[in-house]
Amino acid sequence: MKITDKIHEILKIGFPGDQVQVGPMRGASDDHLEIIVTSKKFEGLMLLEQHQMVMDLLKEEFKDALHAVKIKTKVSV
Amino acid sequence: MSDNPFKIINPKVEEEHAKKASTEIPTGFEEADTQKRIEKIINSNSVVVFMKGNASFPQCGFSANTVGMLTQLNAGFRTYDILQDPELRQAIKEFSNWPTFPQVYLKGKLIGGNDIVTEMYQSGDLAKVLS
Numbered sequence: 001m002k003i004t005d006k007i008h009e010i011l012k013i014g015f016p017g018d019q020v021q022v023g024p025m026r027g028a029s030d031d032h033l034e035i036i037v038t039s040k041k042f043e044g045l046m047l048l049e050q051h052q053m054v055m056d057l058l059k060e061e062f063k064d065a066l067h068a069v070k071i072k073t074k075v076s077v
Numbered sequence: 078m079s080d081n082p083f084k085i086i087n088p089k090v091e092e093e094h095a096k097k098a099s100t101e102i103p104t105g106f107e108e109a110d111t112q113k114r115i116e117k118i119i120n121s122n123s124v125v126v127f128m129k130g131n132a133s134f135p136q137c138g139f140s141a142n143t144v145g146m147l148t149q150l151n152a153g154f155r156t157y158d159i160l161q162d163p164e165l166r167q168a169i170k171e172f173s174n175w176p177t178f179p180q181v182y183l184k185g186k187l188i189g190g191n192d193i194v195t196e197m198y199q200s201g202d203l204a205k206v207l208s
Contacts, residue, residue: 047189047193047196047197048187048188048189048193051189051190051192051193052174052175055174055175055176055177056174058176059176062176062177063176068139068177069177070192071192072192
């Protein structure tokens with residue numbers, strides 16, 4: 001499975017029903033990804049906490065094939 | 078009569094001292110010690126950056142970007158090269174609940190990695206919290 005698909009799947013499980021986008025980071029190798037998650041769960045949370053929620057789901061992947069991610073979190077309305 | 082009449086330090090005391098010193102060599106940190114060590118580092122300066130490399134020679138583009146923004150805002154900061162310290166590298170990830178570097182601490186609290194610092198830089202919040 002491609003790493004982008006794998007990460008997408010993991011995030012979809014962590015954020016069921018929410019909008020999750022995963023793609024390669026422009027100008028970087030395959031282990032660098034860009035992630036956008038739009039969720040109601042982020043409401044009222046600090047940016048740090050929002051990112052931590054996403055990072056938390058990817059912890060195991062960081063030990064393995066994933067090197068870096070660029071995260072954008074949005075609160076869905 | 079002692080072999081060395083000028084030796085005023087009681088050899089027993091010296092021995093004790095040597096023993097104590099040897100136990101103080103950090104051969105492997107217990108969990109609590111690592112925790113204490115991290116707390117000491119993050120409180121050693123108002124801004125502390127755990128990064129790959131250092132401010133002059135960052136070893137990763139994200140770390141470079143973060144120190145670049147801090148430098149531009151004239152923020153005094155202290156960097157800690159986690160590539161030189163694998164044990165701390167692992168421990169910080171758990172302590173911060175954050176798996177990547179750089180990690181920026183402000184007044185002992187994690188403010189985030191490169192993405193968050195960049196967003197804060199662009200919104201002007203970074204300049205605010207640093208002043």
